[in-house]
Amino acid sequence: MKLYKNAVKTCEQLLTEYAMKDVSVTNTQKIKFTGVEHKDVYNITAPFQDEGEWVIAGRVESRDSEHSNVVFFVERDGQWVPREGAPIFELQDPFFTKINGELIVGGVQIYPHPVKADALMWRTVFYRGKNIASLALFFKGPDGMKDLRLVDLKDSIGVLTRPQGDKGGRGKIGFTRIASLEALSIPLIEETPLLEGQFVDEEWGGANEAHLLKNGLLGVLGHIASFDDAGDRHYYPMVFAIDPATGEYSDIQLIAVRNQFLPGATKRPDLADVVFSGGLVRHQDGTAHIYAGISDAEAQCAVIPDPFAQFEVL
Template sequence: MDRVIRLTFNQLSVKTCAELLQEFQQLERFKKVDKVEFSGVGGRDVYNITAPFIDEGHPVVVGRVEERHSEFSQVFFFSCTDDIWSPREHTHTYNLQDPFMTHVHGELIFGGVEIITAADNPNMIISWVTQFYRGINIDSLCHFASGPGTMKDIRMIELQDGRVGVFTRPQGKKGGRGQIGFTIIPSLADLNEATFLDAELLQDQFVPEEWGGANEVHLLKNGWVGVLGHIACFDDQKNKHYYSMVFGLNPYTMERSPLKIIAVRDDFPEGPEKRPDLEDVIFSGGLIRKEHGRVELSVGVSDAEAYRIELPDPFLEYEAQ
């Protein structure tokens, strides 16, 4: 990979959630919000959904299904009838959190986060691992890779030159509370543990007290990638605050744009939350670029509900680079 690093949009400087939120609140924008309704899950919550995608000619959404007071979730594939999403018939469910999907070299790539419990206490979560599956469609998915322990928000994208871009999110000594890394591999056959561990960190995205990650990546018409993700922080009472954000990246030069927030919890109606500290949380699941400079963003809200919001296309400015 070309290691030359350049800055774009003049000089990048790291900004806090509060500073990005202030910039966001000064924007004028037209938005349209709809709640995503689900059935057939036994009264459990469905949240952190993907954007709809087509499988075998039919729209599908993948969502995290969970009891309100539990972290032990399943991932369901849903199909839609009369604006209600219900579990897809004869489809495997996965004991995962926070599903994601993309297409690489003609294959469906699906994944989620598997939680690891203590050997002597099945109710104690001690770690987590991102798991990856691939196939020509939902029904042919097979496991093909695992991320390192405690690394979430690993995402892949087929680049303009046919290689595969991999976004990572290390924590701890290398990544603090969570930084975004990026690397390029020739193909999925070259994916290994070093891919995840050695990816170069994108500098000046988060202050040390805050964190973020990539949730979905889009190939733009000029070869850049538009990254949909989240930026997050704690307040003084240890409540979490998660915001949907985007940035643009030239994968070959590492030139990139500043982060910008595109949606916040206040964009959506009041509703239940999983816990009081998660009230001000939205989690970017995926977006669909539409005509007339609009996108439809799918999000999980307060770890309890799922919504879609139509917004101005945040990637258009990156395609002008």
């Protein structure tokens, strides 16, 4: 299996490539959430099964605030409502995975900056349990790091990192492997090598979800983002693949853009062009459902061509 990495590409170049492919994004729907006191629900996970029931974890937040909770929702009569008795975590941007049959749920924890007055700091935290009801905190990532992700590789555990600052600039992706969850540590995460040549220094990105593919490659669903001249943010859902055995990785490809989803509200004017890749559900017919946060104000899903199918035939 050979993955080819070419030169680093900007958002503008990736948008041009994507437009030439004329990708169909169909069955776009807004996901309806109720029972959360007129708050927005966005940056959701894909649905996953827990105790025989489909569940979505979502970021629940007032329009004028960054302080959010992660709530677990279940579907009732076409709408998603908070699951009775489920824990609520004071986190942003939830995600989930399964490792050795155990449920792992995480998100971004914000807290007062240790040095700067009236500023916030953040880190990725992880919970584990046999189900949602038994989730218990087991790891806090490095200060200042979002988009830390784990994935079961069967013979090991993949770790996707996203340092910022001296090592990662505005945010770059790293990858390493560990033997067990017990091997996870802040020094290991901080020493994880970057996947070079994915982002120009003015732009940034991160991993949102990782899928072990049938041939052993790792399909990564993520986002790439930039500022424009006016200071507005632009977030695009993207994918690439990694060979965990060799560390080789493919070019980034966009898989959707904002105007392919339904029009809707935005948290602030500078966030209108934001699609935050929450999760992907692959289907046998070569399609996939993408679940995404839209403009930091709502959640939508759509059907796209399965972006990982191309890597499974390598």
